[in-house]
Amino acid sequence: MRYAMVIDTLKCVGCSDCVVACQTENNVPIGYCRDWITETVDGTYPNIVLELKSERCNHCDNAPCVRCCPTGASHIVEGGIVLVTANECIGCGACIESCPYDARYQHPDGYVDKCTFCHHRLQKGQLPACVSVCPTKCMYFGDLDNPNSEVSQLLKNRKHKTLAPEAGTNPHVFYLI
């Protein structure tokens, strides 16, 4: 099993509902966020392209944060989800330095925190909070190892990209373009 998220940049309107849903679901401290929206404007007027993206931890296959963690607090669980065990984390910040996506932050309680793909919801058979609330339904979540899953089909049929593939991380959040 390999979990992946697919986000349709052509359908995203940048409403930030996913951000708020995550903050609520995961009790993210005020002033922090595990996911965020970027608006990229490319080109010069009148030839401009606008792209809206909901970004988060990419749950990389080759995760630099897991590699550099000195205690093993950062680890990969079944389905390829990268998690942090709070009471093994010493708060050294090495994983934050190592993340090309700046997806991790120091929780006010000291340990490092990040997107979990809502691991606790997946165990109950629910979708991640951000995916479940998206009003334009531009976010998809599923198993990449299953060729019939919605995410596999979308990636098979649609043009897509990942963020900073040159960082060699093999990210698992895909953007349809």
Add this chain to the structure above:
Amino acid sequence: MQEELFTSGRNIPNIDPSLQIWHWPISLYLFLGGLAAGILFFAALFYILNKEKTYPTAVKIISVVPPIALSLGLLALVYDLNHKLYTWQLYTTFRIESPMSWGAWVLLIVTPLSFIWTFSYYREVYPGLESKLKLFQKFKFLNTFEHFIIKNRRHIAYALIPLALILGVYTGILLSAFNARPLWNNAILGPLFLTSGLSTGAAAIILLSKNTAERHLFGKIDLALIVIELALIAHMLMGYYAGSQVQLEAMQLLVGGDFTVMFFGFVVILGLIVPAVLELMELKGYKVPVIVPAMLVLIGGLIFRFVMVEAGQLTRFLY
């Protein structure tokens, strides 16, 4: 032209707009760790070469510096941790891929060894202090312990050489292991930090030495190390020049950017070239107050660590 902004209003403390995760304690530690590694390397090396009597500062007198430097460095490291009460988790595992894990374990071995090394010379170097404190009279087991250490000094020295080298290299690899920070992500940083650490170690020995022959020898060693360090810095910059866009942008911080004055002015010129010239002049017989080049090397080494840690965190992948 491309413009990207966070429309969801992301402004996470210490992350946005650029990382501020590692602060001055890390830079200070990288300097102190390198310094201790350099001093311990020379102490062990000259002990093994049986030059204990010829170069007493390098082997005996300066041995008080590494334990202090390592203790302060460790305090600084722990001070910069955010989840301090869980620091012990470092020692529940060894992770071969994590430079920090290597560092934690090496420090756990090197720090006590540096204390033991100092202790083995305590009565010899500080007879006055001992006659006041009378530690050896109060605690009889110290005699047995000292005897045991002195008997095994050679073994300790053989262990210290590789450990000091790992410690010195690790201060650089700690940074270079992060491909997300293009300024740090080059293979030369490990050797560069090791050379800089050895050079500051030699400078510290020069600073404390009262023996002309010893000062001259370490002047020569330091000179050679400075030349190597300059070559490694040139290699590092060449690597950025030949690198990808993110590395070119990272390099601009050092060459024609915010850190140019600090890097070229204080590190390269005042911290390396000027002391090299002064040390060369001293070797040629000119009268140069020995404190000047030695202090320049030490301060240059410290500023170098600050520049690399601060500037590296400003660099990132763009996508």
